[in-house]
Amino acid sequence: MKQIIDVKVKTRKAAFTECKTDVLVVGRFADDGPDEVIQALDRKLNGGIDRLARLGDFTGKPKTHALLYSEGKMAAQRVLLLGLGERKKATLDTIRRAAAAAASQAVDLKLRRIALALHRACGNGFAAADLGRAMAEGAYSGSYRYDEYVSENGNGRLGALEVQIVDPEPARLRDLTPGVSAGIVIGQAQSYARTVANRPANVINPPALARAARDLAHRLRSVRCTIFDDKQLQARGMGGILAVGSGSQSKPRLILLEYTPARKPAPGAPTVALVGKAVTFDSGGISIKPAQDMDQMKFDKTGGIAVLATIRALAELKLPLRVLGVIPAAENLPSGSSYRPGDIITTYSGKTVEILNTDAEGRMILCDGLAYAAERKCDVIIDIATLTGACMVALGSYKAGLMSNDDDLVARLQRAAEESGESVWRLPTGDEYAEEMKSKIADLKNAGSRWGGACTAASFLQQFVGAAKWAHLDIAGMDVFLKPTEYGCVGGTGFGVRLLTTYLMNLAERK
Ligand code: BES
Ligand code: MN
Ligand code: ZN
Numbered sequence: 478m479k480q481i482i483d484v485k486v487k488t489r490k491a492a493f494t495e496c497k498t499d500v501l502v503v504g505r506f507a508d509d510g511p512d513e514v515i516q517a518l519d520r521k522l523n524g525g526i527d528r529l530a531r532l533g534d535f536t537g538k539p540k541t542h543a544l545l546y547s548e549g550k551m552a553a554q555r556v557l558l559l560g561l562g563e564r565k566k567a568t569l570d571t572i573r574r575a576a577a578a579a580a581s582q583a584v585d586l587k588l589r590r591i592a593l594a595l596h597r598a599c600g601n602g603f604a605a606a607d608l609g610r611a612m613a614e615g616a617y618s619g620s621y622r623y624d625e626y627v628s629e630n631g632n633g634r635l636g637a638l639e640v641q642i643v644d645p646e647p648a649r650l651r652d653l654t655p656g657v658s659a660g661i662v663i664g665q666a667q668s669y670a671r672t673v674a675n676r677p678a679n680v681i682n683p684p685a686l687a688r689a690a691r692d693l694a695h696r697l698r699s700v701r702c703t704i705f706d707d708k709q710l711q712a713r714g715m716g717g718i719l720a721v722g723s724g725s726q727s728k729p730r731l732i733l734l735e736y737t738p739a740r741k742p743a744p745g746a747p748t749v750a751l752v753g754k755a756v757t758f759d760s761g762g763i764s765i766k767p768a769q770d771m772d773q774m775k776f777d778k779t780g781g782i783a784v785l786a787t788i789r790a791l792a793e794l795k796l797p798l799r800v801l802g803v804i805p806a807a808e809n810l811p812s813g814s815s816y817r818p819g820d821i822i823t824t825y826s827g828k829t830v831e832i833l834n835t836d837a838e839g840r841m842i843l844c845d846g847l848a849y850a851a852e853r854k855c856d857v858i859i860d861i862a863t864l865t866g867a868c869m870v871a872l873g874s875y876k877a878g879l880m881s882n883d884d885d886l887v888a889r890l891q892r893a894a895e896e897s898g899e900s901v902w903r904l905p906t907g908d909e910y911a912e913e914m915k916s917k918i919a920d921l922k923n924a925g926s927r928w929g930g931a932c933t934a935a936s937f938l939q940q941f942v943g944a945a946k947w948a949h950l951d952i953a954g955m956d957v958f959l960k961p962t963e964y965g966c967v968g969g970t971g972f973g974v975r976l977l978t979t980y981l982m983n984l985a986e987r988k
Contacts, residue, residue, distance in 0.1 A: 481672060482584065482638055484620050486613045486661050488650050489592070489641040494521045494551050496643050499588035500544075501553035502579040504572075504598040506564040507537035514597045515558075521551040526558065537561060539571075540963075542578065553592065557582065561598060569603060569611045570898035572596065576615025578963035583638060584620050592641045596653065605649060606656030607896075609642060613660025614975065616640040617668050621965035623675040662793045663978050667971035670779075670786035674956070674969025678758035678775045682727035683806035686755055686778065690732045690785055690804065697792040699739060705731040715805075715849075717824040717841040720832070722807035724762055724815030731846070732781070734788045734802035741797060743987060747856035748799045750945075751788070751977060752846040754839045754862035755781025755806040762809045762835030763817050776969060777839075779956040780862040781806060783973030790978045796985040803850050805842035809835070821919045825849060826941050831919040839864045840934055841923060844941045851943035857886060858942050859980075861950040861973050867930025869954035872902055877972065878951035880906040880935035886946050890980055897975035901950065910936035950976075 493501065493514055503514055511519065511526065519526040525545055529535045535543040539562030546555055559575045561567060575595050583591045593616070596608040620638050642657055644650050673681060673689060681689070687704045694702035707728035710719050715731060722729025732755075759777040760766060766774070781804040788802045816822065820832045822841065826848035830841065839862050850858045868878040879901040881887045887903055894901040910932045916922035921940065925933035935949045955972040958964065 481622055481624060482620055483636065484617055484638050484640060486616050486640045486642065486657065486664070488609070488654055488657055489643050490645065490647060490650055491643045492645045493594055493643065494518060496592050497552040498554070498592040498641065499590045500555040500557050500583060501592045502557045502559065502595060504559045504561045504575050504595045505535070505537040506561045506567065506598060507539070508564050509537065512598060514594060518551070518556055522547060522556070523550065526556070529558070535560070559595070567599070567602065568898070569607055569896060572599065572608055573611040573615040573898055574963050576612040577619030577965070580616045580619030580638070580640060581963055581965055584622060589637065590639045590641070592643045594643055597644070605652035609653035609656030610660035610663070612642055613657045614664045614667070617664025618964040621668050621671055623672060623966055623968050625672070625676070659794060659982070663790050663975055666786040666790035666793070666978070667974040669789065670782045670971035670974050671969040673782045673785070674776055674779050674971065678808065681778065682757050682808055683722065683730040683755070684727060686757060686781065686804070686806050687730040687732050690734060693785065693789055694734060697789065699736055699792050700788060701735045701737070703733040703735070713825065714823065715825045715845040716822045717830070717845040718805045718807055720816040720820065720822045721756070721809055721838040721841050724810040724812040725808035727757070727808050729805070729807035731849070732802070732804040732806060734785070734804070736788055736792055736800045736802070738797045738799065739795065742799055743797065746798055746984070748801065748854070749981065749984070750801045750803055750850035750853065750855035750858045751784045752803040752843060752850055752858060752860040753781035753784030754843055754860070754864065755804050756838060756842065757806060757808045759809045759836070759838065760811060762838060763811050763815050764835040765811055766836060773957060776956045777863050778806070779969060779972070780860070780952060783861050783971070783977065786971065786974045787977040787981070790974065791981050794982065796981055798981060798985045800981065801850065801853060801855055803846045805846040807838070807842050809838045828921060828940070829919040831916040831922040833922050834924040837924045837934070840937045843938055847938060847941040851941065851945055855945055858945045858947045859950065859977070860938060861952055861977070863953045863956050864951045865931045865934050865953055868951040871904065871931055872954065874954040876900040876902040877955050878902065878904045878931050879948060880904055880932065880951070881948040882939060883946040883948070886948050889983065890948055890976070893976055893980035893983060897979040899972055899976035901976070904932055904935070906932050906935040906939055906949070911940065
């Protein structure tokens with residue numbers, strides 16, 4: 478797939494004052510004085526940075542910046558000074574966001590070449606590789622624009638941006654490099670996820686998503702792709718996926734991606750299944766949604782896309798782990814052939830579900846995907862889905878809901894969230910919630926009361942995972958940026974790609 482802006486990230490050995498580039502980007506904490514890098518630049522600029530600081534224009538406060546033109550006084554055309562906030566509050570995400578903010582500005586200014594020296598402000602507080610990875614990931618996020626369908630002179634149609642991570646010291650560059658390499662893979666995978674997410678439902682329907690998965694697997698080699706079409710879904714009794722897809726002309730699919738590493742996994746390493754909801758458009762079906770903001774429901778496929786892009790990243794990183802991607806894909810539309818409230822559906826597991834609301838469709842496709850992953854004897858099953866408005870009510874657009882039957886898996890995902898900057902918050906699930914999902918005329922019903930909707934939905938899913946360690950990520954509210962941020966443009970966020978890849982990287986490194 479063509480990258481909307483072709484971003485290249487590399488490391489480069491150069492003295493900061495001699496680095497030829499369109500803009501050199503440095504950071505400063507609010508509670509620090511100017512460090513040696515800023516002092517050296519200041520000398521070259523005849524005190525220009527010091528004058529800015531005296532005017533109160535460069536304090537280091539978070540999310541502030543100042544742009545200076547070097548006017549021939551040094552090799553870089555411009556210096557972008559970024560505020561990093563208080564040093565003790567700094568995390569890797571501070572650096573990731575700063576790199577993203579710089580890359581975003583570079584795109585807006587139509588620059589071709591930028592140089593990042595953000596790691597220098599951090600001293601020895603973080604491992605160099607982690608800083609390199611954060612800068613590379615941030616560079617991809619911030620420069621991301623989606624203008625595939627804007628004809629002629631679309632915003633930001635730049636062509637290419639080269640991002641150099643610079644340092645004069647070879648030893649430091651060497652330490653940064655493995656992180657930068659991983660950050661490039663993860664950044665590109667996340668941009669891929671954003672583009673597939675941004676594509677509308679008339680372009681990405683379930684068969685088209687299946688083709689995208691097949692193309693990806695073909696390129697990756699170590700990934701085998703199997704697609705169940707509607708006839709195979711029928712033959713296997715995957716009644717949940719079929720019910721949700723029955724109202725649309727585009728037939729549902731189950732997309733399977735099996736990653737087998739070239740390097741043998743460590744003995745005892747778990748086999749992980751990633752199960753992602755891909756409702757390519759969620760109108761609500763017969764229980765139709767209001768018209769307001771219904772267009773946003775093209776993003777109801779983003780759980781599945783996060784799985785697709787994570788498989789891409791871990792195959793490119795060549796992680797020594799066996800991972801199965803399971804992506805049930807369907808379009809939820811009202812028509813004469815739709816499933817209806819009152820219907821009783823026999824799911825792949827054999828459990829029957831009374832439909833009370835056709836808009837609670839995510840759990841109906843996921844339950845078949847989860848039962849399939851459980852049947853394949855995966856040790857760990859993680860599902861990711863834009864599942865409930867209730868999760869958005871609970872957590873807003875800052876954290877994804879995390880529900881699980883295993884405390885160790887929760888701790889691992891929480892740690893991956895901290896490292897990746899994709900936040901999660903644990904919410905409860907279990908028997909009390911499951912009680913609400915019992916039907917009088919079937920094994921389960923697909924909707925509970927108004928209260929605790931994110932938790933009852935999770936408790937529904939939990940009943941399909943068998944003996945596996947299981948976690949559920951409810952990413953409703955995390956799937957889309959409603960306004961531009963330092964992480965780039967409005968639209969798909971690619972949420973989950975960094976989180977899941979980080980979790981798998983740690984698992985592979987037995988951390
Ligand atoms: N895809 C929606 C959840 C959603 C809502 C995601 C808003 C992102 C933004 C899901 O399929 C849905 O409609 N859930 C219902 C469940 C209810 C009918 C039990 C909901 O949350 O209202
Ligand atoms: Mn719905
Ligand atoms: Zn949905």
